[in-house]
Amino acid sequence: MSRFLSVLCLLGVSAAWPSPAAGQLTVGNCEIGSYITARDVSDPSRPEGSSRREIRGDAGVPIEVRCGDVQLIAQEIDYLRPEERLIARGNVVFQQTGTRIAAVRGEFDIKTRTGFFETASGTLQLTDRQIDRTLFGTQEPEAFFSADRIDKTGPRTYKLTNAVFTACVQPSRRWEMTSSRMTFTVDKYAILYNAVLQVKDVPVLYVPLFYYPIHEDGRATGFLMPSYGSSTFRGFSLSNAFFWAISRSADATVYHDWFAKTGHGFGADFRYVASPQARGDARVFVIREKAVLAESGTVTTPARQSFEVRGTLAQNLPGRIRLQARADYFSDATTQQLYQVDLAAFSRRSRYFGADASGNWGRIRVAAQAERNDVFYGTTTASSYRYQPRVNVSVSEAPVLRTKITVGGSFDTINVVRFDDVDRPETRTSVFRTDGAATVRAPLSLGSALTLNGSVSVRRTTWNQSRDPLTGTVLDTPLTRHLMEVNGRIVGPVFTRVFNTPGNGFAERFKHVIEPSVNIQKRSAFTRFNEVVQFDSVDTIVGGVTQVTYGVANRLLARVRQGDAPAVVREVMNVEVSQTYYTDALAASYDQQYQSSFGGLYAYFAPPSKLSPLRGSISLSPTPAFRGQFGLEYDTQFGAVRTYRASVNAAHEAFDLNGSWSKRQVIPGLSGFDNPAAADHFLTVSGRAKQPRGGASAGYSMTYDILRERMLQQRLSGFYNAQCCGVAFDYAVTNLSHLGLRNDKRFSFSFTLAGIGSFTNLLGVFGDNGRQR
16 A cells, blocks of 8 residues: 555656546557547658657546556557557556556556666565565565666666665655666565665665565565674774575575774575475684784784584485484684684584484484584683484384283494594594493382382493503503393372362462382493493493492472463462482592582592492472573582572563573582582573564673673674664673783664665674574
């Protein structure tokens, strides 16, 4: 409707024309209606044998001409023969699917469907289904153009001379582009030559060529809006991107970032979706840094180049095989911290790439995996674990002779390589290992209040190398381990109580469940544990131990009302407490159930203890939009809490709130926790306010090191779209003191024009506000 009204405003005619006063006339393959007279007149300027027919309407009643999907309206129309050309004068309107033109005068060739219009203006429909409509306010997505002359050069192509172009169709346009020449193809693109961008009639930018996408399927090849920035370390920055719509299921983006002080970066991003089961993406970004010179001219930091590769792949192969791959690799940790804006990428200590292929044939599953995982200590030293490769064959558990007893098994082979320092080949350790296991499981239920599950497993593991238990030297001596493991888990007796609350505004019924559980695990003896070259959890199984894990869970369930919809049952609170007892204290150091006992730099130095930490957790979720969690691990031997952790998440159509808190205590005498350098205490908070229907958003996030009393990062970002343009900004202050630098203040902003995509560069600027390609 807005397009119709805009054309009428341009014409200055009534929105309701009178009915035609005469019949229809056919000229060529066009029909002319709403006319009063049609007469042939002599024209000395016409060649002999040709004629001109004047077609006139009643006063104030325009003449309508229809030629297929083309409609031409004017106060006066002359029909020239034999050229089959129409000359239109007075409030001329030309309309074809997706395009409307209003002009003072125009000519139209009936045979070729080409022509021209003088002193003309019009609108071009933007059929981009993925466009952000908040940029157009209450208007339909359209582009407005005007020119001294508009030539229709083909079925859907036009050429404009001395043109004005904008996606603002409001009476007072916020921005427009003027150009000496413009061409456009409906549902494809518009190209402006010698274009000048004007904001509120003020020239702000000149470009020799400007490409504006108007592709009908919502994705069009072209340049994206650039973004600008400033950084204490990098200086002024300019980010540009070019988007290539390869096909309906694939696209690519090429990036370039220029940094005034340090150099430049360039990269590319490729994405494809062949089917729901076949998709992938790959990103490569290279940063080339200039050499840093002292005032004397001496090179203090040499020029260097680093790169980053990220990507995922999921693809079905013939033979019911599924291939998956992932890469998250960077060559220089220091560069990551100097250039990445996102704190998660900034603080990454590991890099990874790997691939796996798996297939299922009945109960049998075969999987092959190859990967590399490097972990940095500082910014220069990294250890590395590599599977070259790993193959697993497993048989899923299935009932035996129509009983509840199930049998299953697996066989795993792996060639694993470890570097304690990737830059020192002499720290390489390589082991080939095979590991096979078979399990028999039998469930038993004694009513709903008490259940018992038992299993028996046998396991055989071989290593082609072993370790000297005294010196730790790796020897070319094979090692074999045989284990039998018996597991029993008892849940119950379960106590429940139901509370009917018909007058409660939240729930009509609550149910309290108390669920104690005991898990008993006993393994056969293996006395050569210190000779195993340890890489993963298979190598750290301690033999000859019985461990008992006991705990209790308190759950509160609510039958929540949902207006007129049926009530639903939701767990609104869960409180759990558990602990493990070991007959061999060594097993406590390798139990992966407890975060503070296993993993990290101090895992192998935990003091002997037959009791694990006491673990407690609380989870709250009164509504799907809110979730809170709190957990701790308490050392009963030293009477102190080892670790705390807490998080809260709240989501609403108008805001998102997230927070997390963690603390690792210093406990004198407890190895691994008595070193103040290993302690930490962090608080992370983020929030975002947004318009429920889009159009504006603002967010803030911060990460604070409470222990060392320093802010690691504060970040403020947002965007605002108004009618036909918008702006996005991102401001971050990042602590680089660990690199010997002061805080880096990074500010970036980008303009958005209606119909042109914006983007996030591969350094994380704008966060979720970008990548609107």
